[in-house]
Amino acid sequence: MIVKSLDEIKGTEREVRAENGQWVSYRLLLKDEGMGFSFHVTTIFAGNDNFFQYKNHLESVYCVAGEGEIEDLETGIVYPIKPGTVYALDQHDRHRLRAFKDMTMACTFNPPVSGREVHDADGSYPADLS
Structure with a gap:
């Protein structure tokens, strides 16, 4: 069984901040935990x-707090995001994410990330850093 708290992740190597200062991500479950996804x-x-x-x-x-919107850059459709909203990028969708209020999001990635990934120039993570 794996049990972790957000407080124990903060300030460790599992706290990853965007170089441009636009987001912070706390990587609670990673590839090395063997779950088949990261959280x-x-x-x-x-x-x-x-x-x-x-x-x-x-x-x-899954949006836990805040407010914003996501735009599908292929179709131009814009969807509001507020607490209780879930979206799934099931087609490797190019998207634009706007935050009107700080948005706290619970995210899963498949395949799992190893932990230190940051977005490259086209907005994606590398295939595998391990």
């Missing part, structure tokens, strides 16, 4: 506009 709690800071496309991963996201 993160991420805060997207208000006033930021992020462009992502996870070419090597599928991601699901």
Whole structure:
């Protein structure tokens, strides 16, 4: 059994901050835990506009707090995000994520990340860093 708390992750190597200061991600479960997915709690800071496309991963996201929107960059459709909203990037979707208020998000990645990944120039994570 694996049991962890967010408080024990803060301030460790599992606290990953964007170089541009737009988000912080706490990586609670990673590849080396052997669960087949990774689990993160991420805060997207208000006033930021992020462009992502996870070419090597599928991601699901559940909004715990805050407010924003996600735009599908292929279709132009914009979806509001508020607490209780889930979205799944099941097609490696190119998307734009905007935070109007700090958004706390619970995220899963498949395949799992190893922990130190940050977004590259096209908004994706590398296939595997281990």
